[in-house]
Amino acid sequence: MDETQRAADLRRMQRIATGLLVAATITFLLATIFRELGPWVGFVRAFAEAAMIGALADWFAVTALFRHPLGLPIPHTAIIPARKERIAESFGRFVERNFLDPEKIAARVRRQDVAGRVARWLRQPERSGQVADLAAESLAGMLRLADDEEVGALISRALGERLATVPATPLAGRLLGAVVAGHRQQEVLLQLVRVLTQWIEANQEPIRRRIAGELPAWVPRIVDQKIYERLLESARKMLADLSANPDHPLYAQFTQTLDRWIVNLQYDPDVRARGEELKQELLQHPMLREMASSLWQDLKTSLLTQSATPGSPLRHSIARGLAHLGDVLEHDPEWRARVDGWAEELARYAVRRYGRSAGEFITQTVRAWEAAEITRRIELQFGRDLQFIRINGTIVGGVAGLVIYTVSLLL
Numbered sequence: 001m002d003e004t005q006r007a008a009d010l011r012r013m014q015r016i017a018t019g020l021l022v023a024a025t026i027t028f029l030l031a032t033i034f035r036e037l038g039p040w041v042g043f044v045r046a047f048a049e050a051a052m053i054g055a056l057a058d059w060f061a062v063t064a065l066f067r068h069p070l071g072l073p074i075p076h077t078a079i080i081p082a083r084k085e086r087i088a089e090s091f092g093r094f095v096e097r098n099f100l101d102p103e104k105i106a107a108r109v110r111r112q113d114v115a116g117r118v119a120r121w122l123r124q125p126e127r128s129g130q131v132a133d134l135a136a137e138s139l140a141g142m143l144r145l146a147d148d149e150e151v152g153a154l155i156s157r158a159l160g161e162r163l164a165t166v167p168a169t170p171l172a173g174r175l176l177g178a179v180v181a182g183h184r185q186q187e188v189l190l191q192l193v194r195v196l197t198q199w200i201e202a203n204q205e206p207i208r209r210r211i212a213g214e215l216p217a218w219v220p221r222i223v224d225q226k227i228y229e230r231l232l233e234s235a236r237k238m239l240a241d242l243s244a245n246p247d248h249p250l251y252a253q254f255t256q257t258l259d260r261w262i263v264n265l266q267y268d269p270d271v272r273a274r275g276e277e278l279k280q281e282l283l284q285h286p287m288l289r290e291m292a293s294s295l296w297q298d299l300k301t302s303l304l305t306q307s308a309t310p311g312s313p314l315r316h317s318i319a320r321g322l323a324h325l326g327d328v329l330e331h332d333p334e335w336r337a338r339v340d341g342w343a344e345e346l347a348r349y350a351v352r353r354y355g356r357s358a359g360e361f362i363t364q365t366v367r368a369w370e371a372a373e374i375t376r377r378i379e380l381q382f383g384r385d386l387q388f389i390r391i392n393g394t395i396v397g398g399v400a401g402l403v404i405y406t407v408s409l410l411l
Helices: 003-033 040-066 084-099 102-111 114-122 125-145 148-164 168-181 185-202 204-214 222-244 249-267 269-284 286-307 313-331 333-368 371-410
Strands: none
Touching (some): 040 371, 084 333, 084 371
16 A cells, blocks of 8 residues: 555544544534423433543544644643654564564475475576576676686686695696596597698798808708708608508507606606706796687687577576476475575574664664654554544543443442
């Protein structure tokens, strides 16, 4: 019910209560004027007189709550405006103690079957899709707000701290051991030679300059070109031979080299010490920071693109994950109990953490109201019901006066 309707109801009840007082007053006057009509007039007059007194007394009591009756500064009237501060403080404490009790709220949450409701909600495709869209848009917003330099530095620092705790050479030895155990030496060697050949093809000028720098000054410039071509031809020939001959002797040599490396990397103290030195040099190198920044930029670009695209794989993945979560909660009693427990603990924590703040907020809000405003709000909320006190006072007062008059005649 809005304030307009409450105000209309209050005025209507005030008119009824006041009308009863006016009716009792007119009845009393008529009974006084025509008291000679018969003995029964006395009973009417007694009823009307007591009804007037009851109506006036209750009108004074109800009015004194909100303002001074007839504008007269009678003591202990206009109670609500005069006690605004105490009302605000008492109301805040009342809400805090009676409505923000952690155990009561936790019990209420326990009866709500939070896990079941969440499960049924998430299992609806349109609901999980809405949550996925919201999650993707929120993720995009956070990514746009993120400081790329700070995130890159954070990734670089976290990566460096993590790598600093990992022994470098034993890990490399185990990785090579996995290659050998999987009989993938030929594949690895072939790939290495292919990468080397492609690198030689793509870096002709730097290689030629390096070769020319190593040759005497009197050697003709054409020589570095011939050496480069011979180098490229050798690499291509080796790649072709390895691809065509699975039993190429180089495969066996490569396997023996790997076996030796595996042992040295894991057990040779000198090799392990040198590996740690190289690792520390790598961790201090700006390349690590650049790699972390590049990794973050690539990840951010990919996530922003997918977040902004309706029906993207990212959104589908989130929606599928949420639907799966709904299935788990629907059919797994252990997870249902766990989620319900989390909900109860969250409710307890929130009430313990913010209950006092909520009570103080209510107190400050009520204190901020003007005295006239708080009076108006309370009167609109409870004034209609208080008018029944006036109505009942009129009727009960009249009945009491009639009984007293009758008893007095009998005595």
